[in-house]
Amino acid sequence: MDARPRRPATSGRRRALRRRGMSALLLSLTCVLAACANFSGAGTTFTAQPSLTPAEVTPVVPQPADGSTTARSSPSPTTGKTTTSTTKPADPCTPTDPAVVAACLSAPWGLAPLADGSALVGERTTGRILKVATGKKPVLVTTIAGLNSGGGGGLLGVAVSPSYAEDELIYAYVTTKTDNRIIRIAPGDQPKAILTGIPKGTKDNGGAIAFNADGVLYVGTGDAGKTQSATSLGGKLLRIDEFGKPAPGNPKKTSPIFSSGFTQVTGLCVLPTGVMAAVDHRAAADVLLAARSGADYTTLSSGDAIWTWKAADGGAADCATSDGVLANTSLGKQQLAGVSMSSTGIFSGSPRVLLGHTYGRLLTVQTGLKGALWMTTSNKDGHGKPVAADDRVIVLPDGGASGGNGPD
Template sequence: MRRAAAAALLGLLLAGCATFPEQGPREWHEQLEGAGELGGPPVVPEPSPPPQTPPQPGQEGQGGEQQQPSGCEDPDPQVVATCLDPVGAIAVLPDAETALVGERRTGRVLRVQQDTEPELVATVPVDPSGGGGLTGLVLSPSFVEDQLVYAYITTPQDNRVVRLAANDPPEPVLTGIPRGATNNGGALAVDDDGSLLVATGNAGQTDPAPASLAGKLLRIDAQGRPADGNPDPVSTVLSSGLQAPGGICVDPARGTAWITDRRAGEDALHLVVPGPLPAPAWRWPDRPGVAGCAALDGTVAVPQVQSESLFVIRSDVNNLFVGAPEQQLQGAYGRMSAATIAPDGLVWLGTINKAGGEPVPSDDRVIRIQPLSAGGDNRQ
C-alpha cells in the first residue's frame, strides 16, 4: 500500500480566483434509476523530485510512522471521500466544501463532503466499454438559480450530453455523438461567456468526417444548439482534431481554455482556439496518461495516470509556458484522473486505482489539495 504526505502545491492558484454567489445549493435526494508555437520547448523534461513537506495532521502515528487507511477510514486530511468506484468527473458546488462526483463505470453521481458519508443523488445508465461511461460533469452556468448539472455519458447507442435535475430522470441535451470500440470518453466545461464546451473522442476513427461529432470540441448552449460566436453559426463545432480527450479546463482569471488529449505517439496539451487544433502547447512523448486538467491565473495542472503524479506548468500573459515544470504528488495517491478548481482556488482530484492500479483500502478517493501557504507549511 502506498501512502505519502499530501504535497503542498499551486500557491499561485489562489491569485485571481473566481468568485461565486454565497447562496448554497438546495438539497438533492436519492434517485435510484433514471517546440510548439505557444512556448517551449513543449516536451517534458526529467521530472523533479517530489517536494518534501511537513507531515499532515493525522498522518503520523507514534514514532513518526504513517497511519494507513483502515477500510473506508482514511487519516489523510486532504481526502474528502473514500471507497468510491473509479472517479470519472468532479464538479465542486458554490460553497467550495461540497462536490458532485461521477463514477465512470456505474454512472452514479454522489454528493461528497469531508467527514460526511457520500450521498447518492442520481444514477445515470451508462455503458463503460471503450473508455466510456460517465466521464464529464459540470455545473450549469446559472447553477445557483436552476440547480442543473450536465454530464457526458456513453450509452449503448451513442455518446451524449444529458442534463440532471434533482428527482428527475436524465434529460438528453445533445445526442448522436459517435461511439466505437475505443475512445468513447469525453469532457465538459463552461467557457467564460457561459457556453458549454464538449470534448468528444474519435470513437476509434482515424480521421472522422468534418460533419461528424467525433473527435471534436463542441460549443453549445443549454439546449444543445450551436452557441453564439461559433466559427460556423449553424454548427456546434468549435475545433477539430481530438483523439482521446482527458479534460477541459477554463482559466477563470484569463478566460483561456486548455484541453488534454492522448494521441497516437504522444500525450498533448492544447490551447483552445476556433478551427483545427493548433500544435500542442506542451507534449509528452513518453505518454504518461494525461487525464483531466485544472487552470487558474496561468497555472495549469494535469493529473497523469501512468506516472501517478500531478504535472504543473505556468504560463505568462501571452500563454507561453515559462519556468521549470513541477511533478507533484508523485505516488501519493496512485492513479489520478479527474481534476477541477473549486471557487476558493483549491484543487480537487479523483483517483482511479480500482481500474488498473494498486488500490489501498480507502480507494477510490476524492482529494482536495491545500495550496502552499505563505510560510511554506501545508498543514491546516
C-alpha cells in the same frame, strides 16, 4: 522498721494519670496512622483533595493504513502478567487523511467542485452522482441508468450550470448502447438528453465537458478509434448552449462543431487568457490544444500545441489552472505536476511535482474554491495497486503551492 521515707499518695495518682494519658496519645496516633474506623454512627463530611499528580494519558495507537487489526500488550498492575488488547480495525471508507474527501468509490471520473466547498463526483461504471464534502459521508444525488461502460465509456464528464446556486442543473457526458451524448439533470426530474449522436466505440470515447465564463458548454469528444468525417461529432471540440443548441460564434450557426482533428479529449481547462484548451491524446504525446474557431488539428503544425507531455514523462490525463499554474494529472507517473503560466499565456520555469506518489494514479483534476485542486484517483482500473480506501476524491489546497510527496 522501714526507714525509707513514704511518698505521698498523690504522687502515685499523678503517675497513673500520666500513664493513662500517654496510652491515650499513643492510641490516637495509632488510629491516625492506621485510619481507625468510627462506628459511632455520627455523620462525617469530607471533600476529596485535588491531586497534584497528572492524570495518566491513554496513548492512541495509530491504525494501519490498510485497516488491519492492531494488538497492544501491557503488564497487569495487580498480577504482573502481560495481557493483550485488540483495537477495532479502522474503516477504510471513513477518511482520516484531511486531504481525502471521499473513499471507496467506483471508478470516479467526472468531478465538479461547488461554491460551498463541496463537489459532485460521478462514477463512470455505476452511473451514480454523489455530493462529497470533507468530514461528511457522500450523499447520492442521482443515478443515471442505461449506460454502457465498455471501452472506457459510461458516466464521464460532469459539470454544473453557471447558475447552479439557483437552478441546481447538472450536465453530464454519458455513453449509451448507441452513442455518446450530453444530458441535463434537473432536481427531482429524469435526465434529459440535449445533444445526441456523438460516435461511440471500443476506445476513444472522449468525455470532457466544461463551462466557460460566458456560460457556453464546451464538449471534447473522441474519434471512437476511427477517422471521422468533417460533419461527424466525433474527434471534435463542440460548443453548445444550456439547451444543447449550437452556441453563438460557432463556424456554422447550425452546427455545434467549433474545432476538429482531435483523437481522444479527456481534459478541458480555461487558461489565464480566458481561452478554453483541451488535453488530447496522440500516439507520440499528449498535447494541450486551444479552442480556435474552425481549427483542424488532424496534423499539428508548429505552435499548435500550447504544451506537450511526452509518453516517457507520464503523459497527461486532465488539466486545471490555479493561481498562475497550469496543472496536470498523470496516471503513469502517479502525480500532479504544474508549470507557471503568466496572464498572457507565457510559460516560465520547469514543471514541478505538486503531489507525487501519495494516492496512486491520478485521473481528473478540477479547480475549486480558493484555488484548491480537486482530484480523483484511478487505482482499480486494472493498472494500479489499489488499497482498501480506493478509489478516492482528494483535494490539494492553494493549488499545491507547498508541493508534497509521501507514501501511498
